[in-house]
Amino acid sequence: MKPERWLDCRVLVTVGTGGVGKTTVAAALGLAAARAGKSVLVMTIDPARRLADALGTGPLGHEPRAVPVERLRAAGVTGGGTLSALMLDTKRTFDELVLRFAPDPAARERIFSNPIYRNLTDALGGSREYSAMEKLRQMHVEGRYDLIVLDTPPASHALDFLDAPRRLAGFLESQFLTVLLHPAAVVGRASLRLFRSGSELVLKGLERITGLEFLTSISEFLLAFEEMLGGFSERAREVSRLLRDPVCGFVLVAGPDLQQARSAESFWQRLQSEGIQLAGLVLNRVHAWPGAGAAPADDAAEADRAVEWLAGEIASRAPELDALGSARALVAATRAQAALARRDSGVRERLERALPLEPEAVRAIPLFAEDVHELEALARMARLIFDEPERV
Amino acid sequence: MTDLVAQLLARRLLLVTGKGGTGKTSVAAALGRLAADAGVRTLVVELGHAAVLPDLLGAQRASGDRPREPLAAGPNLFTLRLIPEDALLEYLELQLRVRRLARGIVGNAGFRRFLEAAPGWRELITLGKLWHMVTREDARGRPVWPLIVIDAPATGHGLSLLSTPTVILDTVRLGPLRRNTDLVQALLTDASRTLVLIVSLLEELPVNETLELRARVRELGLGLGPVIANGVEPPLVLPDAERVLEVVASLDGANAPSPLADPRAICASARHRLSRARMHAGFLERLARETASAPLVLPWLEQGVDGPDGVAQLARHLRRALEQSTDEVRA
Numbered sequence: 001m002k003p004e005r006w007l008d009c010r011v012l013v014t015v016g017t018g019g020v021g022k023t024t025v026a027a028a029l030g031l032a033a034a035r036a037g038k039s040v041l042v043m044t045i046d047p048a049r050r051l052a053d054a055l056g057t058g059p060l061g062h063e064p065r066a067v068p069v070e071r072l073r074a075a076g077v078t079g080g081g082t083l084s085a086l087m088l089d090t091k092r093t094f095d096e097l098v099l100r101f102a103p104d105p106a107a108r109e110r111i112f113s114n115p116i117y118r119n120l121t122d123a124l125g126g127s128r129e130y131s132a133m134e135k136l137r138q139m140h141v142e143g144r145y146d147l148i149v150l151d152t153p154p155a156s157h158a159l160d161f162l163d164a165p166r167r168l169a170g171f172l173e174s175q176f177l178t179v180l181l182h183p184a185a186v187v188g189r190a191s192l193r194l195f196r197s198g199s200e201l202v203l204k205g206l207e208r209i210t211g212l213e214f215l216t217s218i219s220e221f222l223l224a225f226e227e228m229l230g231g232f233s234e235r236a237r238e239v240s241r242l243l244r245d246p247v248c249g250f251v252l253v254a255g256p257d258l259q260q261a262r263s264a265e266s267f268w269q270r271l272q273s274e275g276i277q278l279a280g281l282v283l284n285r286v287h288a289w290p291g292a293g294a295a296p297a298d299d300a301a302e303a304d305r306a307v308e309w310l311a312g313e314i315a316s317r318a319p320e321l322d323a324l325g326s327a328r329a330l331v332a333a334t335r336a337q338a339a340l341a342r343r344d345s346g347v348r349e350r351l352e353r354a355l356p357l358e359p360e361a362v363r364a365i366p367l368f369a370e371d372v373h374e375l376e377a378l379a380r381m382a383r384l385i386f387d388e389p390e391r392v
Numbered sequence: 393m394t395d396l397v398a399q400l401l402a403r404r405l406l407l408v409t410g411k412g413g414t415g416k417t418s419v420a421a422a423l424g425r426l427a428a429d430a431g432v433r434t435l436v437v438e439l440g441h442a443a444v445l446p447d448l449l450g451a452q453r454a455s456g457d458r459p460r461e462p463l464a465a466g467p468n469l470f471t472l473r474l475i476p477e478d479a480l481l482e483y484l485e486l487q488l489r490v491r492r493l494a495r496g497i498v499g500n501a502g503f504r505r506f507l508e509a510a511p512g513w514r515e516l517i518t519l520g521k522l523w524h525m526v527t528r529e530d531a532r533g534r535p536v537w538p539l540i541v542i543d544a545p546a547t548g549h550g551l552s553l554l555s556t557p558t559v560i561l562d563t564v565r566l567g568p569l570r571r572n573t574d575l576v577q578a579l580l581t582d583a584s585r586t587l588v589l590i591v592s593l594l595e596e597l598p599v600n601e602t603l604e605l606r607a608r609v610r611e612l613g614l615g616l617g618p619v620i621a622n623g624v625e626p627p628l629v630l631p632d633a634e635r636v637l638e639v640v641a642s643l644d645g646a647n648a649p650s651p652l653a654d655p656r657a658i659c660a661s662a663r664h665r666l667s668r669a670r671m672h673a674g675f676l677e678r679l680a681r682e683t684a685s686a687p688l689v690l691p692w693l694e695q696g697v698d699g700p701d702g703v704a705q706l707a708r709h710l711r712r713a714l715e716q717s718t719d720e721v722r723a
Contacts, residue, residue: 018412018546019598045548050596128548255413258696266442290664291657296650306653310640318639326636330658333628337661338652339694367664 001249001279002360003386007033009249009279011140011242012149015271016253017263021284024381025253025365026151027051027085032382034072034081038146041139042085045132045151052085054375060087064139075379084145086135093131096138133239140242249279254351256286256344265354280361282385283348287340288366295341306331396714400617401432403587404526404535405579407542407614409550410591411601415622418697418706419591419690420543421448425707427539428469434539435462435470435525439518445471445543450700465700476514479521480507487568515556516573523576526585547605554580554588554612583615591620592687594675603682618719619679619687620710624672626691628665637662688713 006012006029014026023044030042041064044051052058057065064084072083095112102108111117136150242248250271254264264281271278289295296302307327315323352362363385368377400406400423408420417438424436438445446453451465460478462470477498484494497503507513528536544550557577564570580586588609592602606616630636640662643655651657679687690709697706 019593020413049600258698260413289657290660291651291654292645293651296652299650299652302650302652306648306650309647309649309653310643310658313643314636314639317642318635321632321636321639326630326632329628329630330636330640330662331652333665334652334654334658334661336694337657337664 002358003032003280003363006249006251006279007036007038007147007386010147010247011136011249012147012279013152013243013248013250014149014253014282015152015250015267017260017267020253020255020260021365022253023051023151024378025251025282025284025385026149027055028378028381028385029251030083030085030147030149031075031077031378032386033147033149034067034077034083035075035079035382037079037081039082039144040084040147040149041145042083042149043088043132043135043139043151044085045088045128054378055083055085057085060085062086062089062092071375075375075382088128088132088135090128090131093135097134134235137235137239137242244275246277250276251279252281252355254281254283256283256347258343258347261347261351264351268355278355278357280363281351281355281357283344283351283362283364285367286344286348286364287337289338289341295338295345297342298335298339303331303335306334395720396618396717397426397430397711399720400587400714401427401430401539403539403585404537405522405540405542405586406617407544407550407554407586407588408591409544409547409588409605410620411593411598412546414591414593414598415697416546416591417444417448417543418703419589419620419622419710420541421445421697421703422690422706422710423589424449424465424469424471424541425703426711427541428466429707431468432539433468433470433537434541435472435537436465436541436543437472437474437522438543439474439545443473445473448697448699448703450703474518474521476517477507479517480513483517483520512556512559515553516560516576518553519557519576519580520572523572523579526579547601551605551608551612554609554614558612581613581615587615587617589617589620591622592679593623594621594672594679596675599675599679602679606683618685618717619683620690621676621679621687622690623692624676624689625665625668627669627672628662630662630666633662633666685719686717688717 012026012029014022014029016022026042026044030040033040044060049059052060055067056071057067064086067083067085072081077083094117098108098111102111132150132152136148139145139148252264252267252271254260268278307324310330311323311327314321314326348362348364352359355362365381365384368380406423408416408423410416420436420438424434427434436445436449443453445451446463446465449465449469449471451463451471453463458473458475458478460482462472465471481494481498484497485491488494488497522540522542525537525540526535530536545553557573557580560569560573561577564573590602590605590609592598602619606619609616637659640655641659645655648654676687676689688710690706690713693702693705695702695705697703
């Protein structure tokens with residue numbers, strides 16, 4: 001899919017391993033959509049303070065904050081587009097769910113004071129992914145924005161969030177949970193006898209390990225949640241559908257080294273197996289060859305000739321300089337740059353072969369020498385993705 | 393052995409973490425190599441789905457997808473991929489002393505779906521398994537694994553891992569789970585046995601994340617080793633740089649005998665390197681200032697770290713950086 005068409009999506013998800021610049025690319029995509037006149041929300045996991053500074057939103061929090069109009073204008077947004085950003089807050093997202101779905105104030109208090117709940121929501125693994133998906137669903141349903149750009153969590157298994165809705169639904173519907181909640185209710189139902197004996201065994205075994213108190217806390221927690229479970233399951237399924245809907249586009253962000261290329265390939269396989277289509281690839285921090293044509297192959301004799309010529313030219317123009325020393329250092333730096341540019345274009349070709357993308361759906365962003373967390377650099381990145389792709 | 397090398401290798405558990413993309417896995421592998429070469433029997437552990445360490449360290453891959461036993465990667469050097477599901481089964485067998493019961497629990501379909509979504513247990517069982525390996529002794533009472541290096545998850549998940557015992561201790565007051573978690577927490581928070589090493593790049597976001605991560609790790613009561621600045625590009629040594637580049641910029645590229653002498657390519661490459669070096673120096677200074685100790689600097693390796701040779705090269709650089717450091721690890 002061509003980048004211009006990415007902006008027709010209602011949801012864009014940036015995926016990739018940590019450290020490839022997902023958050024920055026997400027912000028640049030948001031900026032580009034705002035320039036196309038859309039009202040855009042960028043959701044990030046990263047505290048991304050410099051980004052917030054560059055956008056002038058003030059510290060990002062759980063509610064969307066708008067980028068001031070003058071900043072937008074400075075970044076080339078003139079046609080009525082808007083850009084807002086928020087940072088996901090796991091605890092707050094869960095609290096909101098409880099507030100919305102708890103049947104009465106007593107149930108709400110039981111949940112808020114349960115030790116498992118208090119710790120689960122901000123400290124334990126997996127809850128970040130749940131809440132990212134829940135917040136995405138919520139903002140999508142509210143429909144305040146033409147486009148939501150979701151910057152996904154930099155997880156070790158970076159596509160865990162895709163599983164989160166399905167796992168949550170599976171968890172809530174699991175019969176084990178039913179037994180944990182209502183051991184008495186199951187007793188006497190002959191059809192469930194086999195299952196019951198299995199689960200009772202499980203419970204007995206677990207109790208020996210965790211102690212009764214822990215299991216009691218868990219059951220209390222789950223009991224308190226029980227009346228809200230239907231809501232949770234339904235929402236999890238909704239998110240699952242949304243992620244697979246054509247209105248949702250996935251943009252893979254990768255770095256140009258071989259290891260990052262390999263993870264990009266395994267990402268793509270994972271997306272494919274989840275039934276998700278890839279809209280495009282942004283290859284970030286690519287070393288460009290600054291000379292004419294493609295980066296030259298490495299050749300010691302060529303390098304010697306280059307040093308000799310360069311030293312002669314420098315010596316004749318500025319005899320006070322260390323011509324030979326300078327020429328050697330400069331040619332060495334240029335050789336290193338050529339090596340990086342060759343490596344990066346090799347990785348790019350490899351990814352272009354491996355991923356089923358038309359050439360226009362692949363965009364390369366050069367490694368900027370300046371700080372990319374400034375608004376101008378962000379605008380430049382947006383231009384490079386959408387208006388003026390460079391063959392780097 | 394110099395002080396800092398000896399101090400690190402005297403630990404039992406080294407947790408290598410940091411922002412994604414900083415090269416944690418390579419550094420963990422290099423640390424393992426360095427320790428093994430210094431004569432310490434070392435196990436390098438990776439967590440989760442991808443098995444990259446066997447190839448990186450040059451270990452013979454075992455048949456079967458999930459070997460439960462460590463793979464040998466040379467004298468004193470072993471690697472293991474720790475999978476929570478397998479560790480859970482092992483733990484249940486150990487605790488319940490009835491294999492059939494343990495298998496019954498893990499095989500229960502309802503329990504499996506519960507586990508798929510239940511948060512926290514993976515972290516807990518991972519730490520429990522690490523504790524078990526650290527404390528295991530051979531027949532003569534010597535540790536089976538004098539040193540374990542963990543290729544830990546990146547910042548967010550890494551912190552989840554390290555904070556899990558605190559959460560459990562907050563929640564559970566009695567019983568075997570409490571007792572086990574107490575032991576795990578005692579190991580983690582004992583800086584004479586456990587240190588957290590954070591790998592960073594000398595760039596804005598990784599440095600910010602490193603400093604925040606250090607603060608959080610300290611809050612959790614764990615000991616911190618030196619920051620490792622990885623992938624640092626060699627500086628361009630060019631006296632009178634501005635004047636030289638001015639001269640080069642005035643040259644006519646049409647006369648250049650080689651693409652490597654193209655004045656435009658030379659100026660751009662040199663300026664790029666100079667500005668990267670300035671940036672590196674700035675962040676190195678910031679790290680040194682805010683952590684009150686000099687980071688260990690590992691150079692960018694042109695060939696990459698893609699196998700045992702790259703790991704050995706990185707290990708040599710790591711050793712040199714440790715030997716040159718005048719800092720001490722404060723326990």
